[in-house]
Amino acid sequence: MNRVRPPVAASTSFSGDEVNLRCVESKLEALTKSADVPRRPSRGRAAMRSLRRTADLLRALTEADLRFRYGRGPGRLLRWILEPFALVGVYLLLVTFVLDRPGPAPGLSLAAAIIPFQLVMATVANAMEAIDIRKPILLNMRFERRLIPLSSTFTESTAFAASFLLIVVMMVAYGVGPTTALVWLPLILFVNLYLAAAGAYAASLLGLWLHELKPFLLSFVRMLFFLGPGLVPLAATGSGAQEILRFNPLSGMFEAYRSVFLHGEAPAAWELLYPFAIATAILLVFVPIYRSEQREFAKVV
Amino acid sequence: MISVRQAGVRFYFDRHLKVMTRNGARLRPHGSTKWGVRNISFESAGGEGIAFIGRSGSGKTTMLRLLAQVYWPDEGEVAVRGRVASLLSIDAGLLSLLSGRENAMLLGVLGGLSRRASRRALESIKERSRLDDAFDQPVSTYSQGMRARLGFAVAEEVEPQILLLDEVHEALDHEYRDFVQERAQQIIEKGGIVVAAGHDHPMLARLCKRALWLQDGVVREDGPFDQVQRRYLDAAHAHA
Numbered sequence: 173m174n175r176v177r178p179p180v181a182a183s184t185s186f187s188g189d190e191v192n193l194r195c196v197e198s199k200l201e202a203l204t205k206s207a208d209v210p211r212r213p214s215r216g217r218a219a220m221r222s223l224r225r226t227a228d229l230l231r232a233l234t235e236a237d238l239r240f241r242y243g244r245g246p247g248r249l250l251r252w253i254l255e256p257f258a259l260v261g262v263y264l265l266l267v268t269f270v271l272d273r274p275g276p277a278p279g280l281s282l283a284a285a286i287i288p289f290q291l292v293m294a295t296v297a298n299a300m301e302a303i304d305i306r307k308p309i310l311l312n313m314r315f316e317r318r319l320i321p322l323s324s325t326f327t328e329s330t331a332f333a334a335s336f337l338l339i340v341v342m343m344v345a346y347g348v349g350p351t352t353a354l355v356w357l358p359l360i361l362f363v364n365l366y367l368a369a370a371g372a373y374a375a376s377l378l379g380l381w382l383h384e385l386k387p388f389l390l391s392f393v394r395m396l397f398f399l400g401p402g403l404v405p406l407a408a409t410g411s412g413a414q415e416i417l418r419f420n421p422l423s424g425m426f427e428a429y430r431s432v433f434l435h436g437e438a439p440a441a442w443e444l445l446y447p448f449a450i451a452t453a454i455l456l457v458f459v460p461i462y463r464s465e466q467r468e469f470a471k472v473v
Numbered sequence: 474m475i476s477v478r479q480a481g482v483r484f485y486f487d488r489h490l491k492v493m494t495r496n497g498a499r500l501r502p503h504g505s506t507k508w509g510v511r512n513i514s515f516e517s518a519g520g521e522g523i524a525f526i527g528r529s530g531s532g533k534t535t536m537l538r539l540l541a542q543v544y545w546p547d548e549g550e551v552a553v554r555g556r557v558a559s560l561l562s563i564d565a566g567l568l569s570l571l572s573g574r575e576n577a578m579l580l581g582v583l584g585g586l587s588r589r590a591s592r593r594a595l596e597s598i599k600e601r602s603r604l605d606d607a608f609d610q611p612v613s614t615y616s617q618g619m620r621a622r623l624g625f626a627v628a629e630e631v632e633p634q635i636l637l638l639d640e641v642h643e644a645l646d647h648e649y650r651d652f653v654q655e656r657a658q659q660i661i662e663k664g665g666i667v668v669a670a671g672h673d674h675p676m677l678a679r680l681c682k683r684a685l686w687l688q689d690g691v692v693r694e695d696g697p698f699d700q701v702q703r704r705y706l707d708a709a710h711a712h713a
Contacts, residue, residue, distance in 0.1 A: 232582035312566030314542035467545040468494035
């Protein structure tokens with residue numbers, strides 16, 4: 173039987189904050205004096221090993237999450253592709269016939285808002301349940317819990333990637349060709365993922381603390397689509413409203429996607445910098461709290 | 474390679490008895506607290522099996538979770554050195570909607586293996602868990618014994634130096650219990666530690682020569698298994 177084993181023996185010491193017993197470490201040294209402890213690797217190799225380990229963990233958590241939430245087989249791909257199409261269809265009817273404000277290439281304009289919004293929305297919804305659905309593992313073993321919100325982001329990124337087919341279809345339908353502005357797309361995608369990841373850290377904690385209020389929290393995020401230039405571009409709103417709508421971090425994202433796909437131009441600096449700044453602020457607040465709270469996850473799930 | 478010094482684990486409740494985190498408790502001052510275990514101290518240099526015995530609610534599972542770093546101590550200190558494998562919950566840490574293979578892959582990586590190593594280990598996990606075709610079926614269709622077998626087979630793959638077993642091993646059939654006992658013995662002979670808790674004392678006696686009797690979250694007695702078990706049973710019968 174071929175056996176594989178982790179390369180380094182785990183060594184952990186953790187304490188409560190009311191009593192600090194420094195003697196424990198020295199006693200432990202005495203206890204393990206004769207134990208076969210491997211030599212410490214160099215700092216660079218240790219960092220590489222840690223990075224590889226993080227990537228492995230993240231991938232394993234994401235793959236399991238994808239199967240857990242979306243099942244297996246071609247059905248899930250169909251769902252990822254059809255869902256944004258259905259949303260664009262509904263909103264297109266709303267914008268064209270009910271609001272009577274279609275504007276240029278309304279389907280493409282809507283898709284440019286729906287795709288980044290769906291990533292944030294789906295990630296937040298995923299993260300709110302992310303701790304709960306991993307209860308069996310949380311109660312059984314130690315692992316890097318700080319990666320859970322990131323795995324929510326990566327899980328929903330799969331659907332996000334599939335939904336780009338919608339953009340392609342809309343560009344073909346409206347005869348809008350790709351331009352050199354597409355070179356900005358990687359940066360826009362990065363900011364979008366960064367914002368979604370920030371939302372995931374906040375949502376995973378809020379989902380744990382305010383279990384009963386999850387539907388309200390999701391409604392709040394959904395509201396951000398309508399309290400931003402989701403249905404119509406920012407330029408089509410009143411000048412007074414424009415200033416207010418810019419405070420919504422999703423407004424910049426929607427407009428950035430419209431800039432590169434619809435108008436064929438580089439996004440304005442605020443369209444990327446403002447969502448990036450908001451996401452950074454969210455991370456600065458919630459990541460330290462998350463790190464502290466993760467120690468108690470097993471008690472509250 | 475285990476050192477526990479005056480360790481305690483506290484649970485926080487709001488006024489509706491919902492369990493909260495410590496930070497949550499600070500925000501809601503009208504709650505209550507309860508120590509799951511407190512002032513627990515013991516050490517083990519390795520090469521032994523330790524049983525936690527005591528009635529339900531005495532703190533056995535909390536102690537095992539503390540050693541597995543599923544819980545952090547709210548006071549005191551816990552130091553654990555060595556690769557730890559744990560089987561602490563009745564579902565053995567398995568996600569019910571995933572297949573046995575998918576769970577094995579996930580738990581292997583979470584347990585310390587690389588993805589490649591975890592994938593390479595799948596066939597030997599399948600063989601050792603004796604699940605046959607059920608290995609590729611959803612875990613929701615498994616019996617508790619099958620879950621425990623899969624959980625143990627995965628835990629074994631990381632070649633643990635410290636094995637933590639809660640009552641979950643009691644769900645195993647007799648054939649597999651012999652296998653678990655044999656593996657636990659090998660860990661002890663190599664200088665590792667097996668910590669087991671439960672109410673199946675004959676099984677615990679086969680795995681452990683030392684016992685800690687836990688009562689209301691504190692260690693009432695620590696000593697040779699036979700001696701501690703006899704006193705515990707005498708006290709239990711006297712109480713009844």
